[in-house]
Amino acid sequence: AQSVTQLDSQVPVFEEAPVELRCNYSSSVSVYLFWYVQYPNQGLQLLLKYLSGSTLVKGINGFEAEFNKSQTSFHLRKPSVHISDTAEYFCAVRYISNFGNEKLTFGTGTRLTIIP
Amino acid sequence: SAVISQKPSRDICQRGTSLTIQCQVDSQVTMMFWYRQQPGQSLTLIATANQGSEATYESGFVIDKFPISRPNLTFSTLTVSNMSPEDSSIYLCSVAGPRGEKLFFGSGTQLSVL
Numbered sequence: 001a002q003s004v005t006q007l008d009s010q011v012p013v014f015e016e017a018p019v020e021l022r023c024n025y026s027s028s029v030s031v032y033l034f035w036y037v038q039y040p041n042q043g044l045q046l047l048l049k050y051l052s053g054s055t056l057v058k059g060i061n062g063f064e065a066e067f068n069k070s071q072t073s074f075h076l077r078k079p080s081v082h083i084s085d086t087a088e089y090f091c092a093v094r095y096i097s098n099f100g101n102e103k104l105t106f107g108t109g110t111r112l113t114i115i116p
Numbered sequence: 117s118a119v120i121s122q123k124p125s126r127d128i129c130q131r132g133t134s135l136t137i138q139c140q141v142d143s144q145v146t147m148m149f150w151y152r153q154q155p156g157q158s159l160t161l162i163a164t165a166n167q168g169s170e171a172t173y174e175s176g177f178v179i180d181k182f183p184i185s186r187p188n189l190t191f192s193t194l195t196v197s198n199m200s201p202e203d204s205s206i207y208l209c210s211v212a213g214p215r216g217e218k219l220f221f222g223s224g225t226q227l228s229v230l
Contacts, residue, residue, distance in 0.1 A: 032156065034158055034159075036158075036159065038218075043149050043151075043161050043219075044149075044151070044159055044210075044219065046158040046159065049158055051156055088218055088219065090219070092159075094153065094206070102155075102206065102226050103206075103223075103224060103226070104153055104206045104208060104224045105224075106221045109218065109219070111218075
């Protein structure tokens with residue numbers, strides 16, 4: 001079965017420090033990859049997505065992610081975090097099947113806490 | 117954590133018909149969200165369903181097309197009415213944790229409209 005793993009449930013980081021949130025997915029021929037952010041009491045907001053093309057994807061709020069097919073990873077990075085980045089971050093994978101059976105799977109989320 | 121059962125997991129429907137998607141949660145939750153993801157697109161919030169009040173729809177979505185029921189704190193349905201091929205998407209139910217800071221997701225419903 002397809003799966004998405006976010007290894008870190010909580011990541012505390014000092015303000016202005018870099019951060020990497022890890023995401024690994026089970027291998028498949030074709031996938032679309034997404035990172036979403038959830039601020040308290042709000043729904044999901046798209047940070048960035050990878051559909052095809054360049055493996056380095058830049059998103060909003062200074063975030064970027066790199067698609068690594070050999071390692072089946074899509075880690076999210078930001079070189080310098082801000083207090084406002086405190087939120088829950090979700091990695092999501094859409095598995096594309098030639099047989100028309102597609103599935104959207106979410107990781108369990110990583111709570112990013114920025115320390116002043 | 118909340119466990120969400122969503123069904124059907126997949127359906128193929130004829131144009132002009134309607135499909136109701138069910139979302140059952142194993143605990144009482146206040147906020148439930150319905151999303152859809154069209155091919156190659158990100159998730160789009162359709163509506164927020166709180167028990168005891170009318171669902172709140174996002175811009176571009178209307179109750180006549182996507183009626184939602186929320187009869188209690190553990191269950192909700194989303195109906196996709198008068199379907200057209202443009203409604204072919206994955207539809208996803210999610211719920212917020214007790215402090216609204218964590219989301220949990222159903223397994224999704226893949227809808228194909230012919």
